[in-house]
Amino acid sequence: xxxxxxxxxxxxxxxxxxxxxxxxxxxxxxxxxxxxxxxxxxxxxxxxxxxxxxxxxxxxxxxxxxxxxxxxxxx
Numbered sequence: 001x002x003x004x005x006x007x008x009x010x011x012x013x014x015x016x017x018x019x020x021x022x023x024x025x026x027x028x029x030x031x032x033x034x035x036x037x038x039x040x041x042x043x044x045x046x047x048x049x050x051x052x053x054x055x056x057x058x059x060x061x062x063x064x065x066x067x068x069x070x071x072x073x074x075x
Contacts, residue, residue, distance in 0.1 A: 010060075011057060013052075014036070014061065023038065024036060025038060034051075034052050
């Protein structure tokens with residue numbers, strides 16, 4: 001599988017989890033990539049995890065977090 005195809009697959013998985021109402025709660029970097037921890041925004045009880053391997057997917061997640069912080073920032 002090409003690097004772009006791997007990234008696209010991970011991006012789709014991230015987007016699918018976010019579309020289900022989850023938010024990113026934590027990121028654990030490791031030697032294999034990063035482990036994303038998601039929490040259900042409405043109930044805070046449901047949790048899920050996703051292991052991402054590609055650098056582009058990690059950059060994508062960082063972009064999502066910065067965008068969220070920008071939207072939440074006052075002013």
